[in-house]
Amino acid sequence: MTQKYDVAGLGNAIMDVIAAVDDQFLLTHGIAKGGMTLIDEYRAGELHKQLTGSVEAAGGSAANTMAGLASLGGNALFIGKVCDDRLGKAFGESLKALGVTYANAPVAGGSPTASSVIVVTEDGQRSMNTYLGACREMTPDDVSVDDIMAAKILYIEGYLWDTDEAKDAARKAIAAARKAGGKIALSLSDAFCVGRFRDEFLELMKGLDILFANEDEAKALFETDDFEAVANKLSAWGGIAAVTRGASGCVVIHGGERHAVAAMPVAKVVDSTGAGDQFAAGFLFGLAREKKLDACGRLGVMAAAEIISHYGARPETSLKEMAGKIGLL
Numbered sequence: 001m002t003q004k005y006d007v008a009g010l011g012n013a014i015m016d017v018i019a020a021v022d023d024q025f026l027l028t029h030g031i032a033k034g035g036m037t038l039i040d041e042y043r044a045g046e047l048h049k050q051l052t053g054s055v056e057a058a059g060g061s062a063a064n065t066m067a068g069l070a071s072l073g074g075n076a077l078f079i080g081k082v083c084d085d086r087l088g089k090a091f092g093e094s095l096k097a098l099g100v101t102y103a104n105a106p107v108a109g110g111s112p113t114a115s116s117v118i119v120v121t122e123d124g125q126r127s128m129n130t131y132l133g134a135c136r137e138m139t140p141d142d143v144s145v146d147d148i149m150a151a152k153i154l155y156i157e158g159y160l161w162d163t164d165e166a167k168d169a170a171r172k173a174i175a176a177a178r179k180a181g182g183k184i185a186l187s188l189s190d191a192f193c194v195g196r197f198r199d200e201f202l203e204l205m206k207g208l209d210i211l212f213a214n215e216d217e218a219k220a221l222f223e224t225d226d227f228e229a230v231a232n233k234l235s236a237w238g239g240i241a242a243v244t245r246g247a248s249g250c251v252v253i254h255g256g257e258r259h260a261v262a263a264m265p266v267a268k269v270v271d272s273t274g275a276g277d278q279f280a281a282g283f284l285f286g287l288a289r290e291k292k293l294d295a296c297g298r299l300g301v302m303a304a305a306e307i308i309s310h311y312g313a314r315p316e317t318s319l320k321e322m323a324g325k326i327g328l329l
Contacts, residue, residue: 002150003149003150003151003152003182004150005075005076005077005150005152006069006074006075006076006151006152006153006284006285006288006289007065007066007074007075007076007077007151007152007153007154007155007284007285007288008076008077008078008079008147008148008150008151008153008154008155008173008177009062009063009065009066009069009076009077009078009079009155009156009157010062010080010154010155010156010160010169010170010173011060011061011062011063011078011079011080011156011157011159011160012060012061012062012080012114012132012135012136012138012157012159012160013058013060013063013078013080013081013082013104013113013114013134013135014059014060014063014114014115014116014130014132015056015057015058015059015087015090015091015094015113015114015115015116016056016057016058016059016060016115016116016118016312016313017048017051017054017055017056017115017116017117017118018054018055018056018057018118018119018120018273018311018312018313019051019052019053019054019055019117019118020053020119020120020121020122020311021051021120021121022121022122023121025050025119026119026121026127029047029050031119031127031129032127033121033125033127034125034126034127036127036128036129036130037127037128037129037130038130038131039117039129039130039131040131041111041112041131041133043129043131044115044117044129044131047117047129048115048117051117051119055311055312056087056090056094057094057312057313057314058090058092058094058098059313060114060116060135060157061159061187061189061276061277062078062080062155062156062157062187062277063078063080063095063100064274064277064278064281064313064314065155065187065277065278065280065281065284066078066095066100066281067095067098067100067281067313067314067315068277068278068281068282068285068303068307068314068315068319069100069281069284069285070098070099070100071098071099071281071303071315071318071319071320072281072282072285072299072303072319072320072323073285073320073329074284074285074288075101076099076100077100077101077102077103077147077150077151078095078100078101078102078103079103079104079142079143079144079147079148079173080104080138080142081104081107081134081137081138081142082104082106082107082113082134082135083106083107083108083110083111083112083113083133083134084107084108085106085112085113087112087113087115088106088112088113088134089106091113098314103144103147104142107134110134110137111133111134111136111137112131112133112134113133113135114130114131114132114133114134114135114136115130115131115133116128116129116130117129117130118273120270120271120273120311124268124269124270124271124272124308125272126271126272126273132162136162136163136166137163137165138160138163138165138166138169139165139166139168139169140165140168140169140171140172142169143169143173143176145176148176148177148180148182149176149177149179149180149182150180151177151182152182152183152288153177153182153183153184153185153210153284153287153288154173154176154177154182154183154184154185155185155186155187155284156170156173156174156184156185156186156187157186157187157189158186158189158190158193158194158201159189159190159193161193161196161197161200161201162193162196174207178207183209183210183287184207184208184209184210185208185209185210185211185212185280185284186201186204186205186208186210186211186212187212187213187276187277187280188201188211188212188213188214188217188221189217190217191214191216191217191220193217194217194220194221195220198220198221198223201221202221208239209239209240210239210240210241210242210284210287211234211237211239211240211241212242212244212276212279212280212283213242213243213244214243214246214276215227215230215243215244215246218230218241218243227245230243231243231251231253235255235256235258238254238255239254240252240253240254240287240293241253241254242279242280242283242296242297242300244275244276244279244300244304246263247263248262248263249261249262249263249297249301250263250279250297250300250301252293252294252297254293257293259293259294259297261294261298261300261301262301263301263304263305264301264302264304264305265305266305266308266309267309268309269308269309270308270309270310271307271308271310271311271312272308273307273311273313274307274312274313274314275304275307275308276304277307277313278300278303278304278306278307278313279300279301279303279304280300281319282296282298282299282300282301282302282303282304282319283296283299283300285299286299286300286328291328295328298326299323299328302319302322302323302326302328303319306319306322
């Protein structure tokens with residue numbers, strides 16, 4: 001089968017609703033600063049009512065990554081579940097406008113489309129209040145084997161491990177990618193996610209080609225505070241590991257090969273929403289286009305630098321143009 005997509009992203013389909021607020025707003029509405037809190041449908045509706053000047057965009061970790069891949073000029077496919085409601089329709093339209101192919105039609109019945117109210121304070125901290133809704137109801141039936149087999153790389157977000165049927169959907173996708181000879185990538189998503197599913201992630205790594213994590217997630221995975229110990233574990237694993245380290249950039253490890261890539265400087269960190277997702281976008285684009293690992297890392301830190309310079313998890317500047325200016329395309 002011809003692999004017409006660079007990457008197929010499998011993840012939670014969440015409509016992001018992003019607004020700038022002050023610290024008093026967080027106190028008034030009982031929002032934990034800098035974290036991600038799961039909320040119910042009623043709480044989501046109440047927060048929506050309190051926001052002014054909000055912006056809506058198709059979100060969720062893997063969807064963010066596919067948007068970044070499209071901005072680089074890559075061919076991206078997203079697989080995720082939405083309801084046949086206003087937000088569900090807006091989700092598909094948003095991805096299409098970004099140049100991402102969306103594989104799933106909205107489903108009638110079931111829970112409403114997931115949404116995440118993301119409030120950003122002046123210091124760039126984002127506080128996420130997420131109602132998972134329909135995306136928690138993903139099943140293997142929502143995954144097309146043909147779609148997965150048409151991609152060079154399958155990219156899975158670790159958040160899917162929160163439900164058994166979504167795990168089964170991911171396993172179906174992994175089997176299809178493996179059959180087609182595609183590469184398989186996993187993002188650990190969140191240190192708390194690692195804490196819940198550490199043993200399962202370690203077992204899953206036996207069949208992975210690529211692992212994405214930030215430093216805290218990687219330390220949680222191997223239960224150590226020593227980054228050098230983490231690096232040695234990843235080296236022994238043998239796959240490609242891309243570990244982000246905030247202002248220190250990233251480290252890319254593949255067996256005995258190790259590359260430390262410095263962060264790209266920005267004038268001001270405005271909003272850290274989606275930085276890890278966009279790092280993955282740049283890195284995956286590089287892999288899909290058969291670039292060397294250090295160049296993949298540079299594409300990743302470039303995409304992350306663009307996203308933290310403004311509000312929201314979508315690039316506002318063409319990543320393809322940025323990459324061209326620094327000689328990566």
